[in-house]
């Protein structure tokens with residue numbers, strides 16, 4: 001059975017991978033990172049979903065999501081209106097983040113999947129496709145329509161006592177768009193596409209690590225290799241320890257993310273400092289009969305608890321308070337581990353890193369809820385809602401903690417760990433074990 005070598009993206013361990021394992025999802029035996037993800041669907045399925053998504057996109061963005069009625073007055077709004085709301089309130093940064101995460105990136109991602117899968121289906125692979133697929137990998141986590149959908153649900157829960165709520169056609173299109181986008185993320189076989197887009201002769205032939213019994217558990221770095229974090233191809237390290245370009249996808253790759261620790265600390269400290277104004281200052285202002293009343297993040301959460309909606313209160317408390325604080329503390333633990341050469345609990349710490357990367361985006365929830373309230377609750381003198389300064393601070397906290405997780409290089413945690421000569425490295429899983 002032909003084997004080739006792959007490296008774990010989280011701890012850099014080299015592993016043997018044979019074609020017979022392709023039908024299984026493979027995890028790294030050392031840190032648990034996903035080395036290979038099993039996808040059973042064809043490129044056609046992803047193409048079909050991307051066409052569906054593109055057809056749904058305009059109605060989902062432009063049609064009104066819902067209508068609120070109170071005392072004979074009614075107000076409705078679309079997804080696009082929500083960023084206009086922030087823009088009119090002069091919250092330009094928040095408007096920009098809502099624009100990219102809920103409006104622009106979802107469209108770009110759908111178009112990228114459509115183009116790449118369309119070409120792949122026709123059997124033609126022009127060189128620019130690698131750039132498009134690279135862009136998809138880069139933008140994927142910054143598109144957040146599923147979080148926006150949760151925001152819509154929470155907004156309806158919040159307004160259900162004050163107004164009568166009707167869902168409009170835009171909501172159903174948006175719901176379908178979210179489901180389609182989630183389906184694409186599941187069925188898109190990235191490894192297969194990268195393999196299809198590979199130019200002949202660009203893959204490096206690396207002897208299987210299992211054959212090298214003298215050095216069990218060696219990392220790519222120790223073997224003079226470096227993993228491309230975009231397309232997962234192994235390349236030879238630069239002889240002068242500088243960056244190189246991946247021959248398959250063209251990404252710039254470094255042995256380790258450059259200045260990872262300094263950049264992550266800077267972003268973590270920024271988030272920690274801004275977490276104070278984000279929680280102390282009001283995040284929105286509710287005007288009732290001309291009397292403005294300020295509301296902080298915690299006031300918003302207390303509202304749901306007093307109302308008896310404990311689940312919703314708990315969801316917002318988790319997304320807005322627990323997640324940012326947890327991320328900051330978690331990243332500090334990871335930074336200190338990488339800096340002090342501490343080698344305890346490395347597997348758990350790598351799991352912590354993956355969890356931080358996964359949950360980060362969900363903190364945007366409160367921003368989307370406010371975006372919707374600003375647009376939907378505008379009944380003139382009776383009552384209206386405006387964004388307040390903490391919205392900007394909170395938005396910066398969310399983006400900087402997300403960037404901090406991105407700039408941190410989990411492989412640094414493992415670099416300090418020199419395996420002892422007699423240490424047994426877990427064997428490379430076979431197809432049977434992996435299933």
Ligand SMILES: [Zn+2]
Nearest residue numbers: 008011028031
């Ligand atoms: Zn690993």
Ligand SMILES: [Zn+2]
Nearest residue numbers: 228231246249
């Ligand atoms: Zn690459």
